[in-house]
Structures are given as C-alpha cells and as structure tokens.
Amino acid sequence: MNKHIADVPLDKAYRLINHGPTILVSARHAGVQNVMAASWACALDFAPPKLTVVLDKSVKTRELVEHSGLFVIQVPTVAQLELTSKVGSLSLNTDPNKLSDSKVELFNIQGHDQPFVSGCSAWLACTLIPELHNQNTYDLFIGEVVGAWADTRAFKDGHWQFENADPAWRSLHYIAGGHYYATGEALDVDE
Amino acid sequence: MNKHIADVPLDKAYRLINHGPTILVSARHAGVQNVMAASWACALDFAPPKLTVVLDKSVKTRELVEHSGLFVIQVPTVAQLELTSKVGSLSLNTDPNKLSDSKVELFNIQGHDQPFVSGCSAWLACTLIPELHNQNTYDLFIGEVVGAWADTRAFKDGHWQFENADPAWRSLHYIAGGHYYATGEALDVDE
Numbered sequence: 001m002n003k004h005i006a007d008v009p010l011d012k013a014y015r016l017i018n019h020g021p022t023i024l025v026s027a028r029h030a031g032v033q034n035v036m037a038a039s040w041a042c043a044l045d046f047a048p049p050k051l052t053v054v055l056d057k058s059v060k061t062r063e064l065v066e067h068s069g070l071f072v073i074q075v076p077t078v079a080q081l082e083l084t085s086k087v088g089s090l091s092l093n094t095d096p097n098k099l100s101d102s103k104v105e106l107f108n109i110q111g112h113d114q115p116f117v118s119g120c121s122a123w124l125a126c127t128l129i130p131e132l133h134n135q136n137t138y139d140l141f142i143g144e145v146v147g148a149w150a151d152t153r154a155f156k157d158g159h160w161q162f163e164n165a166d167p168a169w170r171s172l173h174y175i176a177g178g179h180y181y182a183t184g185e186a187l188d189v190d191e
Numbered sequence: 192m193n194k195h196i197a198d199v200p201l202d203k204a205y206r207l208i209n210h211g212p213t214i215l216v217s218a219r220h221a222g223v224q225n226v227m228a229a230s231w232a233c234a235l236d237f238a239p240p241k242l243t244v245v246l247d248k249s250v251k252t253r254e255l256v257e258h259s260g261l262f263v264i265q266v267p268t269v270a271q272l273e274l275t276s277k278v279g280s281l282s283l284n285t286d287p288n289k290l291s292d293s294k295v296e297l298f299n300i301q302g303h304d305q306p307f308v309s310g311c312s313a314w315l316a317c318t319l320i321p322e323l324h325n326q327n328t329y330d331l332f333i334g335e336v337v338g339a340w341a342d343t344r345a346f347k348d349g350h351w352q353f354e355n356a357d358p359a360w361r362s363l364h365y366i367a368g369g370h371y372y373a374t375g376e377a378l379d380v381d382e
Contacts, residue, residue, distance in 0.1 A: 018230050019364035019372055020211015039209050042233035044245060044329055052243060052331070054235060078378065085380040134325065138235055140243070142329065160366060170375065173210035173364075175351060178382040181210055184361065184375025187269065189276040191369040 001109060004151045008122070012158045013148035014043040016075060016122040017051065019160070019183060021171035024087060025053060026106070026115045027064035027071040033115045035104050036061045037088030039174045041073055049145035051126065056139050060092040066135075069128045070113070071143060074120040077154070078182050079168040083119075085178060112147055121154035121169055123147075162186065192300060195342045199313070203349045204339035205234040207266060207313040208242065210351070210374060212362035215278060216244060217297070217306045218255035218262040224306045226295050227252045228279030230365045232264055240336035242317065247330050251283040257326075260319045261304070262334060265311040268345070269373050270359040274310075276369065303338055312345035312360055314338075353377065 008016065017023065020042075026035040040054035051073060055062035065071045076084045086102035095101060105118040112125045126143030134140040154161055154169040162170055163186045170183040199207065208214065211233075217226040231245035242264060246253040256262045267275045277293035286292060296309040303316045317334030325331040345352055345360040353361055354377045361374040 015366050018366050020213075020230070020233075022211075039211070040234050042211075042243065042245075043231050044331060050329070052233065054233075081378055081380055085382060089382055131325075138241070138333065140235060158367075159370070160372075162372065172378070173374065175206055175209050178380045179350070180378040180380070181351075181353065182375040182378055183364065184373040187272055187363070187371040187373055189272055189369045189371070191276060191280055 001107065002151070004153055005149050006152050008148040008150050008155070010049055010145060010148060011047050013049040013124055013145045014046055015158065016124060016148060016150060016155065017041060017043055017073065019171060020173060021075050021183070022084060022174040022180070024074045024076050024084065024117055024120065025055065025061050025071055026074065026117055027061050027068055028115050029064040029067040032064060033106065034061045034064055034092045035087045035099060035117055037084050044142060050129070051124065051143055051145060053141050053143065054139050055141050065128060065141060071126050071128065072114045072116055073124045073126060074117050075122040075171055077119065077121050077168060078170045078172060080119055081172060081180065084172055109147065109149065121171065122150040192298065195344055196340050197343050199339035199341050199346070201240055201336060201339060202238050204240040204315055204336045205237055206349065207315060207339060207341060207346065208232060208234055208264065210362060211364060212266050212374070213275060213365040213371070215265045215267050215275065215308055215311065216246070216252050216262055217265065217308055218252050218259055219306050220255040220258040223255060224297065225252045225255055225283045226278045226290060226306070226308055228275050235333065241320070242315065242334055242336060244332050244334065245330050246332050256319060256332060262317050262319065263305045263307055264315045264317060265308050266313040266362055268310065268312050268359060269361045269363060271310055272363060272371065275363055300338065300340065312362065313341040
C-alpha cells in the first residue's frame with residue numbers, strides 16, 4: 001500500500017464524503033471486478049458510519065454488490081477527472097476492457113477483499129446492509145463503513161488539507177453533461 | 192416573489208443538488224415553521240425527481256415533515272454562511288426565536304403551502320413519500336420533488352452560473368466543526 005495512505009478512525013469517516021463529492025463505487029464478485037462513477041452517494045450515520053448510494057438496475061457494479069455484499073466508495077480527485085468521466089460512461093457489459101480503457105489501477109488493502117482504486121484521496125470499505133425494498137423500488141443501497149483510509153496529502157488528522165495541498169487533490173462535484181466543479185475555497189464560522 | 196426567481200423544469204431539478212451542497216430543510220405544520228441545515232441530502236431519481244434527506248429524531252423539523260408530509264430543500268449560498276451555521280446549531284425546541292435569531296426570512300410560492308427561505312440559490316418543494324421503516328431505522332426520508340425554482344443569477348437555462356456569477360452565489364459544502372468549502376472552479380470533459 002502506498003506509504004501516504006493512512007487509516008481514518010471510523011468516527012471521522014463521514015468527513016470523507018460530507019462535502020458531497022462525486023465518488024467511485026468499486027466491487028468484485030467471482031473474479032469479476034468493476035468501478036463506476038456516481039454522484040448520488042451520501043452519509044447516513046456517524047457511528048457506526050453508514051452511507052447510501054444509488055445504483056441503477058442497468059449497471060454491472062450493482063450485480064457485483066448484490067452478490068458479494070461488499071463495495072468500496074472512494075473519492076476521486078481533480079487529477080482523475082478523465083478517469084472519473086470514463087468509468088461513468090463506459091460499461092463493463094459492452095466493454096470488457098473498461099478498467100484498462102479508463103486507466104484504472106486497483107490495489108488491495110489487507111483484510112478487505114475488495115478492489116480499491118489507486119490515486120483517489122479517500123476510501124470507504126462498506127458491507128451492504130440488505131434492504132430489498134429500497135434496492136428494488138428506489139435503486140437505493142445502504143452500506144456500513146467497516147474501514148476508512150485517506151491519502152495524507154489530501155486528508156490528515158481528521159481534516160481535508162485542500163487549503164494547503166496541490167489543487168489536483170481537490171474533489172470533483174458533477175453536475176451533468178461532462179460539467180464538474182472542483183471543491184473550492186475554505187470558509188470558517190464559529191459554532 | 193423576487194423577479195430573479197424562475198421555474199426549473201422538473202427533469203432538470205436534480206442538477207440543483209447534484210454537486211452535493213449543504214442544504215436547508217424547511218417545513219410548516221399547524222402554524223409552526225422551522226428551518227434547519229443538513230449535509231446529508233442527495234438526489235435519488237430523475238423523473239419523477241426524488242431525493243433523500245436524513246432528519247435526526249431530535250430535530251423539530253422532522254416532526255413538522257412527518258405531520259405535514261411536505262418539506263422544502265433549498266441551496267444556501269456563500270453569502271448565507273452565518274445563517275446556515277445558525278440554523279444548523281440553534282434549535283426551535285430551546286430557542287423559540289430561532290428563525291429571527293438566524294436572520295431567516297421566509298417567502299411563499301403560490302400553490303405550495305410551505306416556507307421558502309429568501310436569498311437561497313435554488314428551492315425544491317417536496318412531498319414526503321412515507322417509508323416508515325427507513326424513517327424509524329435510519330432517520331432517512333424520501334421526497335418527491337413537485338416544484339423547483341432557482342435564482343437566475345446563480346442557475347439559468349438548466350445550468351449553474353458559478354463561472355460568471357458573483358462568488359457569493361456559490362454553494363456551501365460542510366465538513367465539520369464550522370468548516371466549509373465553497374463550490375470551486377469549473378472543469379469540463381468530453382463525454
């Protein structure tokens with residue numbers, strides 16, 4: 001594992017997606033692995049940390065999640081704009097080389113039998129909490145976060161480092177039609 | 192209604208929250224109205240547009256949503272940073288003047304009996320789709336978007352105008368402890 005990758009305490013894991021970034025979902029089942037982009041992922045609880053993600057019935061990754069009961073939510077960076085767009089538009093169903101065509105490199109984290117995408121700023125390993133009514137009616141999946149990691153150049157000591165990091169580490173926020181916004185300037189208020 | 196506020200076609204409504212902004216939830220029941228801030232709101236479907244929002248059992252707004260079956264999700268701006276922080280920390284349960292103390296001004300939109308917060312960049316009027324298991328187990332509420340509007344200085348012709356608008360119109364993305372990021376620079380990729 002890259003020396004910059006560090007554990008994030010589970011009670012801080014929600015901070016990795018609290019700013020509403022576009023995320024990548026990855027999963028593996030029976031030797032098939034896939035990665036897709038999604039805008040519709042959201043924190044659901046602090047402790048134990050949970051999150052929701054919407055997986056359309058047409059996407060291959062959904063099948064892998066349903067069968068394995070596991071998935072990873074990871075936060076891609078501005079440097080990964082093309083990769084994010086590619087895994088959001090190509091389909092493994094029609095392009096068996098989707099991952100290499102998208103320049104996705106995967107790595108492993110010991111103890112978690114799931115594919116992790118290299119170069120992201122943060123990773124949340126999730127166990128599916130089966131809720132068939134939500135899955136069938138709304139394409140809505142709930143996961144419990146069982147492991148969280150971040151690249152310390154982007155997130156350290158429980159805080160994003162966007163103010164001081166290279167802008168290439170900022171998160172992506174997708175709108176539509178290939179149009180994204182990067183995470184912008186920091187703003188603080190006394191609470 | 193402010194002359195800058197225009198209807199957003201329902202099939203474009205998801206774009207108002209697709210970038211993952213911190214939002215304000217407002218609701219009214221039996222003469223009591225409230226506004227709260229939330230980071231955990233997310234698009235759920237395109238057509239008809241639906242969204243999810245997490246409403247903790249401790250918040251007054253949840254009670255108003257449960258009783259009225261209606262709520263508004265609105266997108267606050269950088270100019271509303273203090274207001275957003277205030278409605279996220281004060282509680283109507285202990286501060287009956289929460290809205291005036293937070294400098295919230297409300298307005299009406301004809302045909303929608305719900306309180307809308309002035310000065311936001313976008314508003315989504317929602318009807319609760321009752322899902323008691325989700326509400327009780329996960330504090331997760333699903334709404335169908337039945338009306339959408341935006342301030343044309345921030346969102347026009349189906350697109351956010353952040354590139355050309357005053358930076359005060361940008362959205363807020365909350366992390367924790369009073370720390371937010373504004374929406375940042377635009378990035379485009381061919382799809």
